[in-house]
Amino acid sequence: MNMHKTAGGGFKDAPVEAARSFRILMNAMARPGSISQLDAIEPPDPLSPAAGTALLTLADPTTPVFLAGAADTETARNWVAFHIGAPIIEPSDLRSFAGRGRPPGEVFAVGAWADLRGHLEALPIGRPDYPDRSATLIADLPTIANSGAKLSGPGIRAIEALSLPETEVFQENNARFPLGFDVFFTSGSLVAALPRSTRVEAA
Amino acid sequence: MYVAVKGGERAIDNAHAWRDEERRGDTSIPEVSLAQIREQLALAVNRVMAEGSLFDADLAALAIKQSRGDLIEAIFLIRAYRTTLPRFGASRPVATSKMAVDRRVSATFKDLPGGQILGPTFDYTHRLLDFKLAAEGKAPEVKIAPATKEDVPHVTSFLNKDGLIETELPSNEEPRDLTREPLEFPAGRDLRLQSMARGDEGFILSLAYSTQRGYGRTHAFVGELRIGRVAVEMDIPELGFAIEIGEVELTECETVNQFKGSKTEPPQFTRGYGLVFGQSERKAIAMSLLDRSLRWQELGEDFVGAPAQDEEFVLAHCDNIQATGFLEHIKLPHYVDFQSELELVRRLRTEAEAAQEAAE
Amino acid sequence: MNAQAYNFAYLDEQTKRMIRRAILKGLAIPGYQVPFASREMPMPYGWGTGGVQVTAACLVPEDKLKVIDQGADDTTNAVSIRKFFEKTAGVEVTEATGEASLIQTRHRIPEQDLSKDQILVYQVPIPEPLRFLEPRETETRKMHELEEYGLMHVKLYEDISRHGEISTSYAYPVKVEGRYIMDPSPIPKFDNPKLSDSSAIQLFGAGREQRIYALPPYTDVQSLDFEDYPFEVSKAPHDCDLCGAKDTYLDEVITDDAGSRMYVCSDTDFCSTRRQNGHVGRLGTPVSSEVA
Numbered sequence: 073m074n075m076h077k078t079a080g081g082g083f084k085d086a087p088v089e090a091a092r093s094f095r096i097l098m099n100a101m102a103r104p105g106s107i108s109q110l111d112a113i114e115p116p117d118p119l120s121p122a123a124g125t126a127l128l129t130l131a132d133p134t135t136p137v138f139l140a141g142a143a144d145t146e147t148a149r150n151w152v153a154f155h156i157g158a159p160i161i162e163p164s165d166l167r168s169f170a171g172r173g174r175p176p177g178e179v180f181a182v183g184a185w186a187d188l189r190g191h192l193e194a195l196p197i198g199r200p201d202y203p204d205r206s207a208t209l210i211a212d213l214p215t216i217a218n219s220g221a222k223l224s225g226p227g228i229r230a231i232e233a234l235s236l237p238e239t240e241v242f243q244e245n246n247a248r249f250p251l252g253f254d255v256f257f258t259s260g261s262l263v264a265a266l267p268r269s270t271r272v273e274a275a
Numbered sequence: 276m277y278v279a280v281k282g283g284e285r286a287i288d289n290a291h292a293w294r295d296e297e298r299r300g301d302t303s304i305p306e307v308s309l310a311q312i313r314e315q316l317a318l319a320v321n322r323v324m325a326e327g328s329l330f331d332a333d334l335a336a337l338a339i340k341q342s343r344g345d346l347i348e349a350i351f352l353i354r355a356y357r358t359t360l361p362r363f364g365a366s367r368p369v370a371t372s373k374m375a376v377d378r379r380v381s382a383t384f385k386d387l388p389g390g391q392i393l394g395p396t397f398d399y400t401h402r403l404l405d406f407k408l409a410a411e412g413k414a415p416e417v418k419i420a421p422a423t424k425e426d427v428p429h430v431t432s433f434l435n436k437d438g439l440i441e442t443e444l445p446s447n448e449e450p451r452d453l454t455r456e457p458l459e460f461p462a463g464r465d466l467r468l469q470s471m472a473r474g475d476e477g478f479i480l481s482l483a484y485s486t487q488r489g490y491g492r493t494h495a496f497v498g499e500l501r502i503g504r505v506a507v508e509m510d511i512p513e514l515g516f517a518i519e520i521g522e523v524e525l526t527e528c529e530t531v532n533q534f535k536g537s538k539t540e541p542p543q544f545t546r547g548y549g550l551v552f553g554q555s556e557r558k559a560i561a562m563s564l565l566d567r568s569l570r571w572q573e574l575g576e577d578f579v580g581a582p583a584q585d586e587e588f589v590l591a592h593c594d595n596i597q598a599t600g601f602l603e604h605i606k607l608p609h610y611v612d613f614q615s616e617l618e619l620v621r622r623l624r625t626e627a628e629a630a631q632e633a634a635e
Numbered sequence: 636m637n638a639q640a641y642n643f644a645y646l647d648e649q650t651k652r653m654i655r656r657a658i659l660k661g662l663a664i665p666g667y668q669v670p671f672a673s674r675e676m677p678m679p680y681g682w683g684t685g686g687v688q689v690t691a692a693c694l695v696p697e698d699k700l701k702v703i704d705q706g707a708d709d710t711t712n713a714v715s716i717r718k719f720f721e722k723t724a725g726v727e728v729t730e731a732t733g734e735a736s737l738i739q740t741r742h743r744i745p746e747q748d749l750s751k752d753q754i755l756v757y758q759v760p761i762p763e764p765l766r767f768l769e770p771r772e773t774e775t776r777k778m779h780e781l782e783e784y785g786l787m788h789v790k791l792y793e794d795i796s797r798h799g800e801i802s803t804s805y806a807y808p809v810k811v812e813g814r815y816i817m818d819p820s821p822i823p824k825f826d827n828p829k830l831s832d833s834s835a836i837q838l839f840g841a842g843r844e845q846r847i848y849a850l851p852p853y854t855d856v857q858s859l860d861f862e863d864y865p866f867e868v869s870k871a872p873h874d875c876d877l878c879g880a881k882d883t884y885l886d887e888v889i890t891d892d893a894g895s896r897m898y899v900c901s902d903t904d905f906c907s908t909r910r911q912n913g914h915v916g917r918l919g920t921p922v923s924s925e926v927a
Contacts, residue, residue, distance in 0.1 A: 087643035087651075091695045094655045098693070101662045102836045102851040130659070132652050178656055200780045204660040204669045226665045226812055227851030250814065254663040267663035269812070269851075283714040354675040359641065457670035457845040460773050587771055597843050600680030601760070607682065607712055611705045611742045611901055614887055615804035615823040618871055623798050 081115040081124060082155045089113075093129040100256065100265040105223045105232030107216055111261035116147040119182070122258035123210045124151075127182055130208070133157040136179045138166060141187025143212075166194040166207070178205060185211040185237045185257070192241065195253050203250040206268075213237060216259040222273040223266070233275070234264055242272040298343050312336035321524075321553025322346055326595065327353030328454070328473050330523050330552055347475075351596050358454070365449075367517055369505045371527050371550075372429055375422035376503035378554075381430045383496050383531055389427040394502060395554075422503060430499040431529050431546060440531065440544040460587050467569055467586060471562045472551055474593030482583045483561035486568045491581030493567045494533035495547060502526045502554050526551045528559040532567050537575035545574060565589065644691040645723040650674055654692035654847065658838060661849035666811025666856075667779070668762050668846040676842065683716055683741060684842030686758035690739050693754060693838070694720065699727045701735035706743035706884070706901035713741070732904050742805075744826040746883050746905040749835035751852060757820040759841035762848065764808040764818040784816050787859065795864055804869065810857045817848065817856075824858065825868045825884045831856035873898040878909035879916040 083089040089112045096110045115124025131137055137158040139148055152158055158180070166179060181188055181195060188211050198206035213235070220235040225246075234257075236242060245252045245268055252268030266272075299306065313320055313336040323335040327350045335353060342348035378394025381387055434440040450465035458466065471479055486493055504524050508517040528549040536542035547567025549559035568583040582588055592598065642648065650672075657671040676684040694700070700720055704713035708730040716739060717728050729735050732745045741758040749755060761767075765775040768786045778784065787808060794802045801807075807824035811817050819830055820839060830837065830850065837850040850856060860866035871885045876897040883905060885898040897918055900906035910922045 086648055088696055090648060090651070091643065091693075094651075095693065095695055098655070098658060098662070098836070101659050102849075104851075130652060130656055132649055134649075134653070135656070178660070201776050202670075203664055203667060204657070206660070208656075208659070226854040227662070229853045250664050250667060252663075254659070269663060269665060283709045283711045284718070287711055287714060351675075351679070355677040358675045359647070361647075454672070454675075456672050459670065587773060591772070596675065597680045600682060600684075601843055602681075603679060604681030604760070607741075608705045608710050609742070609821075610886055611823055611884070612805040612821050614871065614885070614901075615825070615869070617887065618869055619802060619804040622869075623800075623802070626799060 081113050081128075081151050083112060083128065090129050093125050096263065097126055097129060097256065097265075100263050101227075101254070101267055103227045103232075104225065104266055104270040105218065105228060105234040105264060107218060107234075107262050107264045109261050110258075110263040116145070116151050118142050118145070118184070118212075119148060119151075120212050120258050121261050122263045123182060123212050123256075126210050126256050126258065126263060127152075127180060128155055131156050131158045131180050133159070136161040136165070138163060138179060138181040138191070140181060140183030140191060143183035143187065163191045163194045166191070166196060179207045180210060181207055182210045183212065185213055189241075192253070197245075197248065197251045197253055200251065203252075206251070207253045209253055209255040211255055211257050213257050213259045216257055216262050216264055220275045222275060223270050224273075225270045227267075228270070234266070236266070236272065239272050239274045242266060242270070246271055298341075307340060309333060309336040309340060312339050318554060319344075319346060321555050322476060322558075323349045323353055325552040325555050325558065326350045326473055326475065327357065329353050329357045347595050347599050351599070354596055364509060366520070367508045367510060369507060369523070369525070371501070371505055371525065372426050374427060374501060374503040374505045374525070374527075375424070376427055376501050377422060378502040378556075379427065379499065380501075381497070381499045383430060383498050384433075387430060387433070389423070389425070427501070429529065431531065434498075434531065434544060438543070441534075441540070441546060443546065458590060460590075462586055462590055464566070464570070464573075467590065468548065468550070468562075468566060470590045470593060471549075471565060474562075475595035475598070476555070476558045476561075478593045478595070478598075479558060479561045479565055482589060483564035483568075486564055486581065486583045491568045491571070491579055491584045493530075493547065493564065495530040495564050495567060496532070497560060498529045498531035498546075500526070500528045500556055500560065502556065524553050526553065526555050526559040528556070528563040530560075530563045530567060534574065539575065545570070641723055643696075643724060644694045644720070645677075646674065646688065646691045650688075651692045654688055657847040658689065658692065658849060661838070661847050662836075662851050664815075665850055665854050666809075666815030666817040666848060668817075668841075668848045670845055671847050673842045673845040678715070678719070680843035681760060682712060683739070683758040685840030685844075685847070686739050686741070686756050686842075687716060687719070687840075688842060689756050689838050689840035689847060690720065690737060691724070693737060693756070694724050694726055696724070696726065698724075698736045699729045699734055700724075701729050701732065701738045701904075702740075703738065703743060703745070703902075703904075704741040705886075706745070707903040709903065730904050731908075732902075742821050742823075743884070743901060744822055744829045746880075746900070746902045748829075749833055751834040753835040755833075755835050755837045757822075757837065757839045759818065759820045759839045759844075759846070761806075762818055762839065762841040762844050762846040764806075764816050779815060782814070787816060788861075791859060792861070795861070801860070801864065801866075807866075808859050810859060811850065812855050813857075816859070819856075823870075823884055824866075825870050827856075827858045827866070828868065871898050874916060875900045875906060875909075876916045876918040878906045878914045878919060880906070880909060880914070 093112050096108050100108055110125050111121035112125045135158055137152055138161050149160055195207040217235045218233050220233055221239050223232040223234055249268050254268055255266045257264050313332045320332050320335045323338055324330050338349035338352040379392045431440055453466050453469055504522045506519045507521050507523055509520050510517045530547040532545045534543055534545040547563035549562030551559045565583055569586055571584050578584055657669040661669045676687055702713045702717040704710040720726055732747045737754045739756045763775050765778055768790055769775050791801050805823045806818055806821040807827055809817050809819055832853050834852050839848045858866040874881050877899050883900045886901045888897050890897055915921055
């Protein structure tokens with residue numbers, strides 16, 4: 073492995089930086105639609121700082137990672153191998169990780185939303201008895217803003233607006249609750265979450 | 276004037292200082308050393324290693340000293356330490372047929388290749404207090420034959436040649452690990468064996484005993500019980516081969532159990548298995564009885580409702596660290612909940628009394 | 636053992652990541668119990684190991700930590716847990732509810748409303764609300780899957796037919812967002828209304844039972860009841876004898892062997908703040924007159 077090429081994109085002080093990054097991610101997941109800054113590290117292109125920080129904070133050798141489309145580069149693979157140690161899997165393997173046994177079914181699917189879009193069918197959405205064994209998407213968008221689709225549900229006081237790339241697919245995802253996938257949308261240094269529990273209405 | 280109790284922190288510090296003083300006891304008596312515990316209380320050390328899931332006699336001796344001989348407390352210390360240790364990898368399965376045996380007995384055959392070796396056992400001793408030990412007598416000098424370097428084949432393998440016992444095919448499937456994953460039911464035999472190997476000796480013993488008395492009886496014979504040392508080997512990817520990283524003492528028990536046959540299997544003997552760190556034969560025998568009892572489903576037997584057949588019951592309750600923690604937590608303050616019950620009972624009583632008066 | 640030998644907030648990074656993933660799934664599926672590979676902590680199971688692991692996975696160096704047991708900061712187990720985090724995470728601690736960014740609790744929700752910048756971590760002994768009706772995990776998991784909660788309603792109804800009311804006074808079951816029945820931990824039912832629509836994030840950790848669950852802010856949490864027997868909170872029919880508060884949960888204290896009693900706020904911070912603000916109860920004295 074070419075270390076000097078990939079060694080840059082890691083936490084300098086892992087216990088503390090990972091803790092701070094997790095708090096940002098937890099707040100995002102607890103308050104769907106709220107936008108926060110997340111950029112503890114500089115991952116290799118084309119991953120955004122927010123996407124890279126999220127993945128580095130949450131993934132490890134027990135959680136398979138799927139790099140979608142343009143995100144699946146040799147540098148990105150090396151970065152995942154060196155800093156995270158997660159097994160990199162193909163879309164065809166995604167479902168098989170949802171069942172009983174190791175790893176516990178949680179996979180991370182990372183890439184531009186447009187690249188992830190075609191693989192949603194393959195993502196584990198949990199089992200009726202273990203709905204938690206489901207994919208988490210880290211989906212890059214060109215921009216994120218508090219405008220557009222209307223969000224409501226747990227974590228949202230009244231109504232929150234979020235610039236979702238589309239709405240129908242998230243309505244379907246919510247309709248099968250408690251099954252479903254959960255999404256961190258990232259753009260540059262920004263992150264916002266859309267868990268399966270959120271009800272989505274087109275603007 | 277009422278002032279709420281304060282000073283929890285000082286109370287804790289003082290209590291711990293007192294406990295440390297009590298631990299040392301009378302200072303005119305020499306302090307016990309870890310080496311003394313390790314060498315002279317070896318079976319206590321073995322139990323702490325087995326149920327603590329950590330093969331380190333010196334640490335187990337330290338835990339026993341620190342816990343003032345409370346073995347469950349010592350096991351707890353070892354467990355809490357063990358979880359903080361980094362994991363470098365997994366060893367290869369140990370080959371107990373290559374064990375350097377100190378003890379090996381079979382209840383099913385009078386003699387067998389490799390012979391019966393009684394070893395350093397309490398069996399056949401008369402349980403009379405030995406007052407010579409009170410006088411701190413010198414240990415007798417005995418001649419001990421070195422353990423054979425030859426492989427010692429398992430008794431069950433002789434039966435297997437005749438097809439009289441179920442075949443156990445080796446598997447390369449990676450066993451699951453309940454210390455790294457949440458326990459899930461049905462658990463499977465790998466997790467059951469891991470759980471029992473760490474489980475409380477008394478709990479495993481009592482459940483095994485219950486099968487002997489008819490609560491899920493499995494008609495067990497001790498096919499073989501062996502105690503000795505085996506090499507631990509680990510594959511080193513950089514080297515491309517396995518190297519020996521050390522040696523552990525193990526007790527292994529295989530029971531031979533009657534089996535009338537099922538829809539798919541002819542009548543034959545079946546197996547129960549026990550494997551425990553150190554010289555812990557009561558535990559190993561009990562574990563193999565319980566293992567066999569828990570296999571009812573796989574062997575197409577009936578569930579008769581016996582506790583020893585109930586995987587969820589056994590696995591959820593055999594861990595003495597979980598059990599002791601939860602049991603003892605009821606001494607923590609519960610006055611908020613008690614208060615709510617108090618009010619409820621008072622109200623229900625008032626209502627009941629009023630109803631009674633109205634009826635009279 | 637030397638605290639410096641351990642990682643920030645004690646747990647190793649891989650363990651924290653595993654817990655953090657469970658917390659996120661818990662927030663995404665409010666009220667559902669996420670299994671997690673609980674570790675053996677240096678304190679006993681049943682003494683808050685679940686809460687401690689959740690707190691350890693959430694803490695940042697900037698946090699101000701408050702730990703309460705029975706509503707009080709100075710109960711021995713609260714003191715012990717607070718000390719653990721002072722030593723292993725080096726965080727600042729506080730007794731003031733309003734100042735804390737993370738509060739770990741056993742058996743109470745603070746009287747003061749929590750804000751959106753706060754996290755409340757509950758210690759949970761038995762996370763499964765159906766456990767005492769059905770001891771088997773395999774069965775209760777199926778009930779949650781199928782939303783088959785009839786057994787719970789039967790139990791509550793039997794209470795009513797026998798006692799004329801629901802005789803559950805703490806760990807009173809709730810339904811989250813109309814889907815999962817959840818155990819709110821053994822808080823008195825007086826605290827149940829505070830679970831719903833809270834501004835804070837609420838996390839629940841059960842170490843021995845290996846479960847984590849969560850309530851995001853502004854989540855709908857309903858205490859189970861019947862139309863003709865609506866849920867009612869209850870408390871001792873008294874005011875606090877120290878601060879005079881009329882609407883707080885009270886501890887009953889026996890003050891002499893003739894059976895005299897006084898009632899004081901179980902939330903010690905709430906009570907002392909009121910007293911400092913000049914409120915005086917039946918047996919209280921103004922704070923200024925007390926010897927420091």
